[in-house]
Amino acid sequence: MTDGGKINPSARELAILHELEKKVLWLASWTIHHANHLRENVDGVKVGGHQASSASLATIMTALYFHALRPQDRVAVKPHASPIYHAIQYLLDRQTRQKLEDFRGYKGAQSYPSRSKDTDDVDFSTGSVGLGVAQTLFSSLVQDYVRAHGWGLERPEGRMIALVGDAELDEGNIFEAILEGWKQGLRNCWWIIDYNRQSLDAVIREGLWARYEALFQAFGWDVVILKYGSLLQQAFREPGGEGLRQWIDSCPNQLYSALVFQGGAAWRRRLLDEIGDQGDVTRLIEARSDEELARLMTNLAGHDLPSLIEAFGKIDHERPICFICYTIKGFGLPFAGHKDNHAGLMTPAQAESLRAAMNIRPGHEWDKFEGLGIAPAELQQFLERVPFAAGTRRHQAARIEVPADLPVTIQPVMSTQAGFGALLNELGRGTSPTAARIVTTSPDVTVSTNLGAWVNRRGLFAREALADTFRSERIPSTFNWDFSPRGQHIELGIAEMNLFTLLSALGLSHAINGERLIPIGTLYDPFIQRGLDALNYACYQDARFILAATPSGITLAPEGGAHQSIATPLIGLAQDGLAAFEPAFVDELAAILVFAFDYIQRDAEGESSERNWLRDEIGGAVYLRLSTRPIEQIKRAMTPELRQAIVDGAYWQRPPGPNCQVVVAYTGAVVPEAIQAVGLMAEDRRDVGLLAVTSADRLNAGWTAAQRARERGLVHARSHIEKLLMDVPSHCGIVTVIDGHPATLAWLGAVHGHRVRALGVEHFGQTGSIPDLYRHYGIDANAIVAAAAALTPGRPIRHLKALP
Numbered sequence: 123m124t125d126g127g128k129i130n131p132s133a134r135e136l137a138i139l140h141e142l143e144k145k146v147l148w149l150a151s152w153t154i155h156h157a158n159h160l161r162e163n164v165d166g167v168k169v170g171g172h173q174a175s176s177a178s179l180a181t182i183m184t185a186l187y188f189h190a191l192r193p194q195d196r197v198a199v200k201p202h203a204s205p206i207y208h209a210i211q212y213l214l215d216r217q218t219r220q221k222l223e224d225f226r227g228y229k230g231a232q233s234y235p236s237r238s239k240d241t242d243d244v245d246f247s248t249g250s251v252g253l254g255v256a257q258t259l260f261s262s263l264v265q266d267y268v269r270a271h272g273w274g275l276e277r278p279e280g281r282m283i284a285l286v287g288d289a290e291l292d293e294g295n296i297f298e299a300i301l302e303g304w305k306q307g308l309r310n311c312w313w314i315i316d317y318n319r320q321s322l323d324a325v326i327r328e329g330l331w332a333r334y335e336a337l338f339q340a341f342g343w344d345v346v347i348l349k350y351g352s353l354l355q356q357a358f359r360e361p362g363g364e365g366l367r368q369w370i371d372s373c374p375n376q377l378y379s380a381l382v383f384q385g386g387a388a389w390r391r392r393l394l395d396e397i398g399d400q401g402d403v404t405r406l407i408e409a410r411s412d413e414e415l416a417r418l419m420t421n422l423a424g425h426d427l428p429s430l431i432e433a434f435g436k437i438d439h440e441r442p443i444c445f446i447c448y449t450i451k452g453f454g455l456p457f458a459g460h461k462d463n464h465a466g467l468m469t470p471a472q473a474e475s476l477r478a479a480m481n482i483r484p485g486h487e488w489d490k491f492e493g494l495g496i497a498p499a500e501l502q503q504f505l506e507r508v509p510f511a512a513g514t515r516r517h518q519a520a521r522i523e524v525p526a527d528l529p530v531t532i533q534p535v536m537s538t539q540a541g542f543g544a545l546l547n548e549l550g551r552g553t554s555p556t557a558a559r560i561v562t563t564s565p566d567v568t569v570s571t572n573l574g575a576w577v578n579r580r581g582l583f584a585r586e587a588l589a590d591t592f593r594s595e596r597i598p599s600t601f602n603w604d605f606s607p608r609g610q611h612i613e614l615g616i617a618e619m620n621l622f623t624l625l626s627a628l629g630l631s632h633a634i635n636g637e638r639l640i641p642i643g644t645l646y647d648p649f650i651q652r653g654l655d656a657l658n659y660a661c662y663q664d665a666r667f668i669l670a671a672t673p674s675g676i677t678l679a680p681e682g683g684a685h686q687s688i689a690t691p692l693i694g695l696a697q698d699g700l701a702a703f704e705p706a707f708v709d710e711l712a713a714i715l716v717f718a719f720d721y722i723q724r725d726a727e728g729e730s731s732e733r734n735w736l737r738d739e740i741g742g743a744v745y746l747r748l749s750t751r752p753i754e755q756i757k758r759a760m761t762p763e764l765r766q767a768i769v770d771g772a773y774w775q776r777p778p779g780p781n782c783q784v785v786v787a788y789t790g791a792v793v794p795e796a797i798q799a800v801g802l803m804a805e806d807r808r809d810v811g812l813l814a815v816t817s818a819d820r821l822n823a824g825w826t827a828a829q830r831a832r833e834r835g836l837v838h839a840r841s842h843i844e845k846l847l848m849d850v851p852s853h854c855g856i857v858t859v860i861d862g863h864p865a866t867l868a869w870l871g872a873v874h875g876h877r878v879r880a881l882g883v884e885h886f887g888q889t890g891s892i893p894d895l896y897r898h899y900g901i902d903a904n905a906i907v908a909a910a911a912a913l914t915p916g917r918p919i920r921h922l923k924a925l926p
């Protein structure tokens with residue numbers, strides 16, 4: 123049986139679908155028109171890009187949502203088709219009239235479908251073109267992962283569907299995803315290309331469809347080209363029809379678009395000019411009025427419900443499919459086909475003529491069944507039985523029990539990256555629920571980010587088992603590279619965009635598959651920027667994952683500037699939905715990881731905690747910025763207070779005395795320099811304090827939130843950093859130091875008005891040893907001492923010159 127919907131709906135069902143198609147186009151157009159012309163528009167900003175672009179998908183989305191889709195299917199809708207999506211949800215009683223009226227306004231339906239901000243069950247957010255498309259592919263892989271592990275088998279398998287703008291395919295991340303999909307045996311994924319041959323600026327290149335066809339086929343996809351609607355197909359069967367077909371096939375995109383815009387009389391002139399034969403072809407043309415001719419010539423399959431329904435219904439396999447659907451941008455609207463129509467808006471007069479054509483009485487624009495030729499009761503009954511709308515779509519998944527502590531043997535000298543590997547190795551050894559739900563992934567840097575030991579224990583994931591030939595041939599190798607459906611590591615090719623899109627899919631599994639995963643992705647810290655938009659996208663969708671980025675900063679000194687990261691701490695600070703940590707010691711990392719396992723599972727609505735003013739109950743994703751630099755570890759007991767302070771973002775490694783003149787605040791791998799500098803200053807500056815900052819991000823967020831709370835009248839609100847710095851005398855200076863951009867910690871001075879000198883890295887590194895580079899960029903002990911000397915009055919600090 124096919125599950126793409128019945129191929130042949132009854133004539134009555136088809137008639138209803140035709141009415142809904144009209145209604146969807148009307149509601150979407152009115153929503154946009156309303157936002158532009160009718161709602162008070164204080165800033166004068168007009169809606170761009172929605173009207174023509176939405177019309178292009180009205181028929182395809184009608185065929186899908188009201189007929190072909192099932193509740194288990196998940197869809198990424200092309201960004202500018204948002205009004206169509208919201209209109210469909212409105213008809214299905216899942217969207218309110220108020221939100222349509224407020225489209226693009228405060229708390230209204232979102233301009234681009236948003237999983238986190240819209241209330242009408244958006245499956246995947248879109249907006250930054252290309253990302254939602256790739257998201258469907260990775261969501262299919264995650265569905266396979268979940269099922270291969272024996273979870274969620276009681277639920278039917280869904281299809282992951284993307285409605286793709288043709289110009290979206292210019293985005294490279296889509297091609298990275300296609301290649302990865304092929305490697306991973308992609309199934310159950312449909313990409314429906316809205317082939318309107320227009321982008322934002324222009325009409326697209328001729329013959330792109332042929333490149334797409336070859337490309338998708340090369341990666342194992344089925345390609346279905348939907349070009350002619352049923353009216354055109356009938357006309358081709360008439361005498362002279364073949365001549366018409368040949369003319370259409372060789373007509374340049376630009377000309378076709380221009381004729382669509384000009385209408386019936388222009389079609390007639392052009393066709394008669396070019397293929398008129400005083401015989402069959404001429405008769406075929408002349409048998410139609412201008413209006414009929416325009417209707418015929420714009421009857422592309424993407425606007426033809428019977429063709430679409432048949433094509434979707436016919437699919438009886440699970441291989442990935444690319445449908446190339448010919449459409450007309452702005453179909454059914456006055457500027458259909460015009461190359462400048464991307465931001466085209468209907469004038470009030472045009473809206474009135476559309477209203478007349480749709481039989482909508484003034485004052486009844488939002489009525490669901492206004493102007494339709496079928497009785498409301500019958501339409502309502504149909505809508506109530508729409509398969510897509512039956513059943514739960516957004517799932518819940520129970521919390522996975524997480525350990526209270528992570529035992530690990532800490533070597534006397536160890537890097538945080540090695541500590542991360544050791545912690546996962548320990549987890550991999552056990553049988554805890556956490557270990558069972560962890561899924562790791564990495565873009566070809568599994569071994570070099572220390573995931574090797576974990577992968578050796580838990581294996582690689584593939585739907586088909588594949589043994590490691592080196593192992594079966596008994597060739598010694600440190601790593602066991604066996605693939606199986608039970609494996610818990612997804613090895614990706616080198617594409618950070620894919621890493622983040624996969625993390626986004628894994629991190630939404632609880633809601634999409636009803637099965638919670640604990641995703642951990644590793645990559646080199648500098649390459650976060652390579653996939654940054656996808657990371658931002660994952661966070662915007664509220665996906666939950668742990669990111670271990672290592673190595674970081676110029677600590678990877680001999681590798682040179684191309685492998686060093688400067689800006690990532692600021693990304694950690696600024697990225698919404700991502701709690702960033704940069705531990706210096708392995709025991710701190712263990713405490714943070716315990717927190718992270720829980721934090722990524724939280725989803726309570728709630729007020730900020732009065733302890734740290736962070737929105738901790740809401741949860742989010744976690745970013746760990748780690749390092750390969752071996753650091754002498756401190757032997758200490760992990761008390762509950764210390765654990766809490768590490769998670770809150772900072773603690774005193776050496777508390778400042780009452781007469782403190784200098785505080786050194788450090789983050790991460792520069793801890794030896796900070797400790798050394800404090801030791802050197804001890805004789806010449808009183809009561810020097812050493813502040814360990816484990817999360818500039820959380821400290822900063824808590825501080826901002828506490829200030830806001832005070833401004834709203836909660837006078838007692840105090841953030842963690844305010845409490846920590848409370849007793850530091852006002853004459854004291856703070857030297858901050860990080861292997862990353864100095865702005866990350868520079869704000870610490872503003873908390874209580876202390877003078878600050880912020881040390882860090884601002885320029886591309888070069889090759890060298892760590893001491894070379896730390897000296898060069900002024901983040902070594904000498905530089906810290908010099909900064910402290912300049913910042914605080916007192917006698918010259920004696921060791922300053924003595925340092926190498």
Ligand SMILES: Cc1ncc(C[n+]2csc(CCOP(=O)(O)OP(=O)(O)O)c2C)c(N)n1
Binds near residue numbers: 174200202250291321
């Ligand atoms: C990453 C990114 N770059 C640029 C844009 C701006 N933009 C929005 S839509 C669009 C063109 C879309 O053309 P197409 O995908 O063919 O959709 P159509 O409007 O034709 O349906 C562009 C450039 C964006 N949204 N995202």
Ligand SMILES: [Mg+2]
Binds near residue numbers: 287316318320321
């Ligand atoms: Mg287009």
